[in-house]
Each structure stands twice: as C-alpha cells, then as structure tokens.
Amino acid sequence: MEMVHTAPVLELQSVDKSFGPIDVLHGISLKVHAGEVLCLLGDNGAGKSTLIKTLAGVHQPTRGKILMDGAEVSFATPRDAAERGIATVHQFGGTFPLMSIGRSFFVGVEPTKGWGPFRIFDRKKANDIAVKAVRDFGITRIDDGDRLVGGLSGGERQSLAIARAVHFGARVLILDEPTAALGVKQAAHVLRIINEAKRRGLAVIFITHQVMHAMAVGDHFAVLIRGAIAADFRRGEKTREEITDLMAGGETMADLEASIDAQERRHA
Amino acid sequence: MSQDISRGAAGGSLGRLARRPESGAFLGLVVVYIIFAVLGGKVFLGAPGWSSWLNMAAEVGIIALPVGLLMIAGELDISVGSVLPASSLTVAILSGHYDLPLWIGVAGGLGVGLAVGLVNGLLVTRTTIPSLIITIGTMFAVMGLTLGLTILIAGSTGVFVVPDALTKSVFGAAFGGMFQIGILWWAGFVLIVLALLHVSPWGNWVFAIGGDRDSARNAGIPVARVTIQLYMMSGFAAAFVGVTQVVTFGSAQVAAGSSFIFNSIMCVVIGGVSLTGGAGSVIGILFGTMTFCIVNQGIFYSGLDPNVGSIIIGALLLLAVLSNDKFRAIALSYAAKKK
Numbered sequence: 001m002e003m004v005h006t007a008p009v010l011e012l013q014s015v016d017k018s019f020g021p022i023d024v025l026h027g028i029s030l031k032v033h034a035g036e037v038l039c040l041l042g043d044n045g046a047g048k049s050t051l052i053k054t055l056a057g058v059h060q061p062t063r064g065k066i067l068m069d070g071a072e073v074s075f076a077t078p079r080d081a082a083e084r085g086i087a088t089v090h091q092f093g094g095t096f097p098l099m100s101i102g103r104s105f106f107v108g109v110e111p112t113k114g115w116g117p118f119r120i121f122d123r124k125k126a127n128d129i130a131v132k133a134v135r136d137f138g139i140t141r142i143d144d145g146d147r148l149v150g151g152l153s154g155g156e157r158q159s160l161a162i163a164r165a166v167h168f169g170a171r172v173l174i175l176d177e178p179t180a181a182l183g184v185k186q187a188a189h190v191l192r193i194i195n196e197a198k199r200r201g202l203a204v205i206f207i208t209h210q211v212m213h214a215m216a217v218g219d220h221f222a223v224l225i226r227g228a229i230a231a232d233f234r235r236g237e238k239t240r241e242e243i244t245d246l247m248a249g250g251e252t253m254a255d256l257e258a259s260i261d262a263q264e265r266r267h268a
Numbered sequence: 269m270s271q272d273i274s275r276g277a278a279g280g281s282l283g284r285l286a287r288r289p290e291s292g293a294f295l296g297l298v299v300v301y302i303i304f305a306v307l308g309g310k311v312f313l314g315a316p317g318w319s320s321w322l323n324m325a326a327e328v329g330i331i332a333l334p335v336g337l338l339m340i341a342g343e344l345d346i347s348v349g350s351v352l353p354a355s356s357l358t359v360a361i362l363s364g365h366y367d368l369p370l371w372i373g374v375a376g377g378l379g380v381g382l383a384v385g386l387v388n389g390l391l392v393t394r395t396t397i398p399s400l401i402i403t404i405g406t407m408f409a410v411m412g413l414t415l416g417l418t419i420l421i422a423g424s425t426g427v428f429v430v431p432d433a434l435t436k437s438v439f440g441a442a443f444g445g446m447f448q449i450g451i452l453w454w455a456g457f458v459l460i461v462l463a464l465l466h467v468s469p470w471g472n473w474v475f476a477i478g479g480d481r482d483s484a485r486n487a488g489i490p491v492a493r494v495t496i497q498l499y500m501m502s503g504f505a506a507a508f509v510g511v512t513q514v515v516t517f518g519s520a521q522v523a524a525g526s527s528f529i530f531n532s533i534m535c536v537v538i539g540g541v542s543l544t545g546g547a548g549s550v551i552g553i554l555f556g557t558m559t560f561c562i563v564n565q566g567i568f569y570s571g572l573d574p575n576v577g578s579i580i581i582g583a584l585l586l587l588a589v590l591s592n593d594k595f596r597a598i599a600l601s602y603a604a605k606k607k
Contacts, residue, residue, distance in 0.1 A: 078486055079488070096475070096476055096479030096480055096483065098479055098547040099472075099475055099476065099546070103472050103475065106472070107472060107476045107483070107484065107487045108484070108487030109487075109488065112469055119469065120463075120467045120469075121467060121468060121469045121471065121472055148599055148600055151599065151600045
C-alpha cells in the first residue's frame with residue numbers, strides 16, 4: 001500500500017495519562033493515515049473518552065508524544081487541536097437544536113455581506129453552503145437551510161456535524177459513538193457518511209462499542225481495555241466473535257473458554 | 269441511493285410560520301386586543317386608550333428588549349429595577365441638587381447604567397454563580413447605594429430637577445398631550461436591536477451562547493465579551509428609561525422602578541423567548557410588550573376589578589409559556605415527520 005510510505009496524519013507514541021494518582025491511559029500507541037478509518041473499540045470505562053479528550057486537546061498527555069504528519073505537536077487547548085484540523089463530533093452532533101441549519105453551520109464564522117458597521121449576516125449564502133455541504137455527503141433529504149437542527153433525525157444531525165467539520169478543513173475526524181443512539185437505518189446513514197469522509201482522504205477515528213458498525217467501515221482496529229491497547233489488528237484479521245470476546249475481557253476471556261473446554265473434555 | 273425525495277419550499281408554509289417564535293405572541297396580541305376592545309369600548313379604541321398602553325409599553329419595552337436578548341443568551345437581569353431609579357437620581361442630584369448642566373446629569377445617569385451592567389457582566393462571566401442570584405445581589409447593592417447616597421447628599425429620598433427646554437423636548441415631550449416621545453425612542457430601540465439580533469453576525473452569537481455555551485466557545489465566539497455587552501445594554505436601557513422619567517416628571521424617587529423587574533421579564537416571555545435560552549425574536553418581544561400593556565391598561569378602561577387584571581396577566585403568562593412550548597414542538601416535529 002502506498003500509504004505506508006507517508007507519515008500518519010495523527011500518531012500517538014506511548015501516551016500515558018493520569019489524573020493525580022489515578023492512571024487512566026497507559027502506553028497508548030496508535031496511528032491513523034489519511035483515507036483510513038481507525039476503529040477504537042472498548043467497553044464502558046475502558047478510557048475511550050479520556051483518549052478522545054487527549055486527542056482533541058482537552059487533556060494533555062502525562063507522558064508520551066502526539067505527532068501530526070510525523071512531527072511532534074502539543075495541544076494546549078481544544079482550539080489548538082481544532083486549528084490543526086482535528087475535529088471532534090459528539091454523540092448528539094453537539095449543535096444548537098433551536099438554530100437553523102444555516103446559522104448553526106456557520107456559528108462563530110458567519111458569512112457576511114456589506115461593509116464596516118453595516119456588515120450583515122448573509123443568510124442565503126450560509127443556507128446554500130450548509131445545504132450543499134450536507135447534500136454532498138448524500139443526505140439529500142435536507143434541502144432547506146432554514147429548518148431547525150432540532151427537527152433533524154439523529155443521523156442527519158451527525159451528518160450535518162461531520163459535513164461542517166469537513167467544510168472547515170478537518171483532516172482528522174474523531175467520531176465519539178456516533179451510532180450509539182441511532183436505529184439501524186440511521187446508523188447505516190452515518191456509516192455511509194464515514195465512508196464518504198474516508199473517500200475524501202480524511203483520517204477518521206471512529207469510537208464505538210458496536211462491533212458490527214466498526215467492521216462495516218473500519219480499516220484498522222484497536223481494542224481498549226482498562227486504559228491500555230489490548231489488541232491492534234487490521235481489517236480481516238479477526239472475526240466478529242473474536243473482537244467481541246476481546247472487548248468483553250481480552251485474552252482472559254479466551255483463557256476462560258479454553259479452561260472450560262478442557263474441563264468439559266475431561267468430563268466427557 | 270435513490271432516496272432523493274425532493275420537496276419544494278411550498279410544503280413548508282405552516283412549519284415556516286410555526287418556526288417563527290413570534291407567531292404565538294401575535295395570536296395572543298390579537299386575542300387580547302379584541303377582548304379589551306369589546307370590554308373597553310370607544311375610549312379604549314380611541315387615542316386615550318392607545319396612548320395609555322403605548323406610553324407604558326414604551327417604558328417597559330425599552331428595558332424588555334435587552335432583557336430579552338439576555339434571556340435568549342440564557343441569562344437574567346433583575347438589577348434593571350434598581351438601575352432605573354439610580355439613573356433618575358443621578359440626573360436629579362447632578363443637575364438639580366448641584367445645578368450642573370443637564371447633559372452632564374444625563375451622561376452621569378446613563379453612565380451609572382453602563383457601569384452596573386459592566387459589573388453584572390464581569391461577575392456573571394468570571395464566576396459560576398447563576399445570573400439570577402448575581403443580579404439580585406447587584407439590585408440590592410445599587411438600591412442601597414442609591415438610597416444611602418441620596419439621603420447623604422440631598423437629605424431626602426426625592427430630588428427635584430428643572431429640565432431645560434431642549435432636554436425636555438428630546439426625552440420628555442408629549443404629542444397631543446398624550447403620546448410621549450418615549451414611544452419614538454422605543455421604536456428606535458426596536459429597530460436597532462432588530463438589526464443586531466437578526467441581521468448582524470453578532471446576533472447569531474447570542475443565539476449560540478443561549479443554545480450551548482460550551483459549543484459556542486469552542487466555535488470561537490467571545491462568550492464573555494458578548495455576555496458583558498448584553499448586560500451593559502440592559503443597564504443602559506434601564507438608565508435611559510430613568511432619564512426619560514426624571515426629565516418628564518421633574519423629580520426622581522428612590523422607590524421607583526421595581527415593577528420593571530417582573531414586567532420586563534413577562535413581556536419577554538409572552539413574546540415567545542425560550543425560558544432556557546437559545547430562541548426568541550425581537551418582533552416577538554415587541555408583540556409581548558404590547559400584549560402585556562394592553563391587558564394592564566385595558567383593565568382600567570373595561571371597568572373590571574383591577575385585581576382581575578393581575579389574574580389575567582398571570583394566566584396569560586402561563587398560557588404564553590405553554591403555547592411557546594407548543595409552537596416550538598410544532599416547529600421541530602414538522603421537519604422531523606416529513607420523511
């Protein structure tokens with residue numbers, strides 16, 4: 001593969017994170033390339049959200065390095081990470097339910113027309129760009145930028161948030177459980193969007209505990225257990241059952257099965 | 269995927285209407301006006317009726333506009349009730365007691381409003397105390413200071429000032445002996461705030477702050493600066509009404525102004541502004557103010573017991589909150605069910 005020769009867009013090298021005496025992450029090493037989906041799997045409490053916050057600049061690693069394009073970086077604030085093109089999309093889209101699609105898309109960077117003190121919010125331009133950006137991702141049901149974000153389905157809101165991140169130049173997309181609260185059809189929607197982001201050359205980090213969803217789009221998988229990477233493998237190297245087992249308790253589960261098997265054989 | 273069910277813009281006129289936060293307020297205004305037109309008869313329908321509720325609406329309306337913006341941004345301002353008399357008394361003491369030119373008194377009065385707003389804004393943005401509590405605190409502080417300083421300086425709780433003709437015509441003129449010039453000022457404030465909230469990009473920030481403060485901050489909006497600006501606007505507006513009052517009546521009283529606290533909030537809520545922030549409109553606040561004042565003054569013309577007026581206003585407020593929620597639900601579900 002040609003991407004082997006280019007440096008990963010984002011890479012963690014032996015990152016530890018502790019809060020006072022409590023170690024949350026130990027020795028996390030991960031990399032994600034452009035046009036690749038890295039699935040981060042883990043049960044509740046495995047340290048996923050601390051890892052996301054470390055990637056997004058909310059927390060700083062206690063030890064270890066973060067690299068972008070092969071060069072070491074440090075994010076003092078979420079703004080720093082955002083300016084480097086790291087965008088985090090949260091479970092509910094993280095937007096403003098009572099704002100229109102066009103207005104919420106451009107929050108903080110409103111397009112204007114006119115000059116000086118008479119600069120006014122360019123509603124038409126905002127609506128047109130927002131609707132086009134989200135339609136380009138295949139969400140063709142959105143055709144009116146004046147609609148309220150809160151009136152969209154969960155999948156559409158996720159898609160809008162992803163389209164927004166991509167429009168504003170995101171290179172790494174961190175998706176925090178985007179499909180967790182969605183039905184089957186809506187989840188499929190979001191998975192299609194993830195594929196589209198990947199096709200456009202973004203590096204996607206997809207956090208989930210739904211193995212099916214991960215397997216549908218993932219190129220590379222990492223299983224997080226109690227703050228450490230318990231397994232790291234590529235597409236096709238493990239079956240769904242193996243991954244589920246890993247998530248449920250890692251190697252210990254397999255050991256347990258083996259010992260049960262052995263016991264059954266003895267009694268057979 | 270052939271899921272492309274394209275819909276024309278024509279499909280959405282009901283949803284479009286329901287999405288406007290002022291729809292409920294407009295319905296309320298029409299209903300209330302018809303009721304009092306029937307009860308109040310010719311006098312209420314004529315100039316005396318219009319002037320009485322418009323004069324009241326101008327005063328409370330000027331304050332309700334920035335209070336509404338604050339509520340859209342998810343904050344409250346109780347201190348307007350004590351900024352108003354503080355401003356009046358500053359004018360009266362500077363220009364009446366000390367005989368300084370009236371423009372200095374007016375500047376001083378407005379300055380007091382901006383200063384209290386600045387203090388409110390700094391306290392709200394630098395602490396995690398809810399703005400309700402902070403502005404109740406500043407309200408009592410300003411009230412105490414006003415009372416203490418007025419007695420200390422003027423030796424009384426009421427101070428007189430004789431406005432010059434020019435100042436009187438700018439802030440205190442009355443047309444036809446009935447319609448006060450404050451109505452024109454109110455119209456001017458409505459236009460300015462309308463442009464700020466709905467036309468300028470700054471207005472989008474106000475909605476975003478009220479919708480989700482953290483997301484707004486992450487999106488690069490200077491949340492603290494905007495919040496301080498909003499408090500300074502409400503301080504200025506309350507002080508402005510204080511100035512018009514002292515110029516109109518030629519005297520200032522320490523006790524004036526407390527009715528504006530709840531009245532301004534009620535106008536805003538009747539006008540369809542979300543109690544949790546993030547939604548509302550200037551036209552809605554305008555309708556809400558008119559509705560509130562029509563009821564308030566209409567009672568007088570209808571010959572009903574004034575206590576009934578309080579009951580009607582209370583019921584109106586509850587109805588307004590219920591219908592606001594209803595309209596918001598329609599606005600949201602309209603879009604959701606059109607699959």
